[in-house]
Amino acid sequence: MKSNNRRTFLKKSILGTMGAVVASSACAQTSTPRDAEGPFYPLTPQKDKDADLTKVAGKVGTAKGTIIEIHGQVLDTNSNPVEDATIDLWQANSFGKYHHPHDNSDAPVDEHFQSWAIIQSGKAGKFRFKTIMPGAYPYQARLEDQRTPHIHMKIGKHGYEPVLTQMYFPDQEQNKTDGLLQRKTKEQQAMMTAQNTGQQNVLLYNIFLEKI
Numbered sequence: 549m550k551s552n553n554r555r556t557f558l559k560k561s562i563l564g565t566m567g568a569v570v571a572s573s574a575c576a577q578t579s580t581p582r583d584a585e586g587p588f589y590p591l592t593p594q595k596d597k598d599a600d601l602t603k604v605a606g607k608v609g610t611a612k613g614t615i616i617e618i619h620g621q622v623l624d625t626n627s628n629p630v631e632d633a634t635i636d637l638w639q640a641n642s643f644g645k646y647h648h649p650h651d652n653s654d655a656p657v658d659e660h661f662q663s664w665a666i667i668q669s670g671k672a673g674k675f676r677f678k679t680i681m682p683g684a685y686p687y688q689a690r691l692e693d694q695r696t697p698h699i700h701m702k703i704g705k706h707g708y709e710p711v712l713t714q715m716y717f718p719d720q721e722q723n724k725t726d727g728l729l730q731r732k733t734k735e736q737q738a739m740m741t742a743q744n745t746g747q748q749n750v751l752l753y754n755i756f757l758e759k760i
């Protein structure tokens with residue numbers, strides 16, 4: 549074999565092997581499971597919807613609670629990055645209270661918590677946001693029936709099926725009794741739960757979208 553042909557052959561072999569690896573993970577992958585929207589999608593307009601939910605523009609002070617960062621990628625079901633996907637996310641504050649007129653719980657409002665963000669995936673489908681660990685809160689006023697901490701998300705991009713879901717946290721005792729999370733299979737729960745990274749308070753959460 550001439551050296552040029554040999555190089556082409558080797559290149560093709562390597563690409564072929566890589567293709568097989570991608571294909572095998574693609575077979576196992578589905579879109580991120582859907583979950584209930586819940587009653588507290590934000591109604592009150594707010595200008596500040598950036599990726600740092602621990603500060604509110606124009607106010608001095610920081611949200612109460614444990615500051616965390618969520619890093620991840622938006623991918624398609626073949627594990628290709630999806631750039632410019634929109635991630636619309638909202639969550640309760642550290643006391644378990646939503647910034648929403650219909651949240652009648654006695655938990656305190658935190659005026660320094662942004663509570664809502666609309667961000668986009670960037671290069672290689674990557675995104676990140678900074679927030680606080682959401683508090684658990686009573687579900688339908690049944691105090692004995694708390695929702696485990698979670699972040700609501702709507703993810704969309706033209707040409708992909710939109711996903712409305714909730715992101716859960718690892719190592720939460722209340723995950724075991726949460727009515728919505730426990731309706732899911734173990735595989736679905738794993739896809740919906742962020743992973744520890746080894747770096748304190750930094751979690752990894754990848755989102756999978758299906759092409760239309």
Ligand SMILES: [Fe+2]
Pocket residue numbers: 586640695698700
């Ligand atoms: Fe919720």
